[in-house]
Amino acid sequence: MFSLRLIILLAVVAVLLWLLKRLFSAEPEPEQLDAKKTENMHQCKYCGVHVPESTVLSVNNEPYCCQEHADLDQH
Numbered sequence: 421m422f423s424l425r426l427i428i429l430l431a432v433v434a435v436l437l438w439l440l441k442r443l444f445s446a447e448p449e450p451e452q453l454d455a456k457k458t459e460n461m462h463q464c465k466y467c468g469v470h471v472p473e474s475t476v477l478s479v480n481n482e483p484y485c486c487q488e489h490a491d492l493d494q495h
């Protein structure tokens with residue numbers, strides 16, 4: 421009888437942990453939210469600054485915020 425209660429308790433704890441894990445993974449990741457907000461934005465490969473697609477500088481298929489950072493990353 422006592423061990424049965426223990427098993428039930430362990431099962432409940434396991435289910436709670438599983439639910440918490442699911443809840444945690446269901447949350448949208450900040451990166452995904454950021455991607456929605458900054459649509460058509462590119463991240464400078466050198467400094468990580470987000471640059472609009474219209475002003476992004478593409479060197480060797482890599483996005484950069486300015487020519488200086490493109491040059492710095494090449495050397």
Ligand SMILES: [Zn+2]
Nearest residue numbers: 464467485489
């Ligand atoms: Zn940069």
